[in-house]
Amino acid sequence: MGTDSEMYIDPHVHMISRTTDDYEAMRDAGVVAVIEPAFWVGQPRTNIGAFQHYFGWIVGWERFRAGQFGIRHYCTIGLNAKEANNEPLAEKVMDLLPLYLNKEGVVAIGEIGFDDMTALEEKYFHRQLELADELDKLVLVHTPHRNKTEGTSRSMDLCEEHGLDPAKVVIDHNNEETVEEVLDRGFWAAFSIYPETKMGNERMAEIVEQYGPERLIVDSAADWGVSDPLGVPKTAQVMHDRGLSEEAVRKVCYENALAAYSQSDAMSEEDWLNPPPVDQRQNYEGNSVLRGGREPVVEAPERTVEEDPVIE
Amino acid sequence: MSRDVRPPTPASLLHQWVSERVSEEERVWLDDKRAEIGEGASGQAFFLAFSAVPRRLGKADLALTEEDLQDADAAREGWQPDDWSVDQAGRTLLALALPSQEADAYQQTLERTFAHADVGESVALYQSLPLLPHPGRHTARAAEGVRTNMTSVFDAVALRNPYPAEQFDDTAWNQMVLKALFVGSPLYPIYGLDRRANAALARMLVDYAHERWAAGRPVAPELWRPVGPFAEKEAVDDLKYVLSSSDAARREAAALALSQSPSEKADAALADEPELRAAIADGRLTWKRFSRKRVADPH
Numbered sequence: 001m002g003t004d005s006e007m008y009i010d011p012h013v014h015m016i017s018r019t020t021d022d023y024e025a026m027r028d029a030g031v032v033a034v035i036e037p038a039f040w041v042g043q044p045r046t047n048i049g050a051f052q053h054y055f056g057w058i059v060g061w062e063r064f065r066a067g068q069f070g071i072r073h074y075c076t077i078g079l080n081a082k083e084a085n086n087e088p089l090a091e092k093v094m095d096l097l098p099l100y101l102n103k104e105g106v107v108a109i110g111e112i113g114f115d116d117m118t119a120l121e122e123k124y125f126h127r128q129l130e131l132a133d134e135l136d137k138l139v140l141v142h143t144p145h146r147n148k149t150e151g152t153s154r155s156m157d158l159c160e161e162h163g164l165d166p167a168k169v170v171i172d173h174n175n176e177e178t179v180e181e182v183l184d185r186g187f188w189a190a191f192s193i194y195p196e197t198k199m200g201n202e203r204m205a206e207i208v209e210q211y212g213p214e215r216l217i218v219d220s221a222a223d224w225g226v227s228d229p230l231g232v233p234k235t236a237q238v239m240h241d242r243g244l245s246e247e248a249v250r251k252v253c254y255e256n257a258l259a260a261y262s263q264s265d266a267m268s269e270e271d272w273l274n275p276p277p278v279d280q281r282q283n284y285e286g287n288s289v290l291r292g293g294r295e296p297v298v299e300a301p302e303r304t305v306e307e308d309p310v311i312e
Numbered sequence: 313m314s315r316d317v318r319p320p321t322p323a324s325l326l327h328q329w330v331s332e333r334v335s336e337e338e339r340v341w342l343d344d345k346r347a348e349i350g351e352g353a354s355g356q357a358f359f360l361a362f363s364a365v366p367r368r369l370g371k372a373d374l375a376l377t378e379e380d381l382q383d384a385d386a387a388r389e390g391w392q393p394d395d396w397s398v399d400q401a402g403r404t405l406l407a408l409a410l411p412s413q414e415a416d417a418y419q420q421t422l423e424r425t426f427a428h429a430d431v432g433e434s435v436a437l438y439q440s441l442p443l444l445p446h447p448g449r450h451t452a453r454a455a456e457g458v459r460t461n462m463t464s465v466f467d468a469v470a471l472r473n474p475y476p477a478e479q480f481d482d483t484a485w486n487q488m489v490l491k492a493l494f495v496g497s498p499l500y501p502i503y504g505l506d507r508r509a510n511a512a513l514a515r516m517l518v519d520y521a522h523e524r525w526a527a528g529r530p531v532a533p534e535l536w537r538p539v540g541p542f543a544e545k546e547a548v549d550d551l552k553y554v555l556s557s558s559d560a561a562r563r564e565a566a567a568l569a570l571s572q573s574p575s576e577k578a579d580a581a582l583a584d585e586p587e588l589r590a591a592i593a594d595g596r597l598t599w600k601r602f603s604r605k606r607v608a609d610p611h
Contacts (some may be wrong), residue, residue, distance in 0.1 A: 052427070052428070055428075056427070056429075056430075057426060059430035059431070060429070060430050060431055060434070060462070061461070061462065063430070063431055064431050064462045064464070098356070098360065099356075099359050099360075099363075099428050100363075100428070102360055102363035102364045102367070103430045103433070104363075104367075104430055104431075104432050105430070110479065180409055204432055209324055258469050263366050266367070275370045275395075276372065276373075276397070277373050278371050278372075278373060278395075278397040278399070278400070278432075279371065280462060282432060282464040
């Protein structure tokens, strides 16, 4: 495979739902860094303690767990659209956000945006854009699954209303219908290679062929659903196989995500190429997940990129 | 040296070490925050500053000299900041700046900081426990740190930290030592390891060794160090078995443990190994030398 020595970033993946097999497969496929956007967790949370625990989990244990597999873990912190509809709880989450936004590896406020496009969703979208402006944070926008085109346009309207620099906003879950407007308006356009519902990776390759690689970002959005944590390396493979240039593949599967998120001071290529000793001692490439001093299991997981890289 | 120079405190040492390693602008930021926090700035101001330390000051190692480490031990007995980094020192300075006269309020702020901490913050907080006021109030928190599965956080409590030896009861202490073996951390950097050895711990360690043997897994030779002074009867038989190993590190550890056992059976067992016995008698083989030679330091 031509991509063996390549490095990839998966800038949208919910690793708390994934197994150690996934981490091993991702590492073996060349994923060096992941970003875990704060989102809902499959069912709505009922009290603020659940949010506190979740935020603590993604800046703590999950960051540590990823490090055991040689993968650098970052996250975004925010109130997602679905749970913005519980107003009393949403207010408490807003109070919690500033406590987490300065933590290590927190690269943006996100994922925020619309789900059903209700008034409450819009209210907390506004409030978090204000916070982004005030604290000079990047923003990761989740665009709705339903009514996507309108939701995407409206999301960008709100960002512009708040005077945010589009170069500091990533619009995620794009498709063929939204990409042009997002690029025209100067935002980063991310695509989630997620089977059945979001993007397929052959379609992704066609988009890169049509629009070129500038400001396009590929992610897996893998979570607790039927999804694929190898979405980024598999897409790279598909794009290579279709004859896209190495430079274009590197941009959409690594460099663009790095360029976008390293605008925060919480992510840098040095983190995985030349990590400070204290990180190596604390949370990067230790071995405590292999508890009890057990030797790592040597047989590789069955899943590899070469077998069948197409995600539809 | 003038007579009114006060001996350094942990805070003055930390401040000196950080100042020598950051820019003027960065030092001013830290001093401003310490002053604000000391004057009773809101909890929020403390949390934000505490989180922001690595972004502000960087994460370089302090890389202290032998002399620095001697100063540390003189300022606070047992304090061993060998592995500390600039951000950890900066965070400790902020925690030390918190007003602490009101013990309840102080503990509340500290607990809240622990509850929201990320990996790096947790490590800094647990490492700083021996320097913080009201030490008796933090034992439950320290025991919580021992329960973590993040090795770096566990090590921050357990290794090179005098707090557990000073504050833990035997139950918490014994769990900590056993867990150190369980997560693959070395035992020798545990402060007070020999002084806090006890019969219950020795029993737990022997049981653990049997479990490992039953599963066909290796037993870390350091396990026998806290066992030695309490080894009698079956434990001596276990040590004799380890002594019969072909592995040099295991044989040395067993010999050292046997040499500390009160049992006559242990003396007899050691008599069968004249070379090891002589090495122990003339100080060529000690636990300290054994650690240096045979135990890999994860740091």
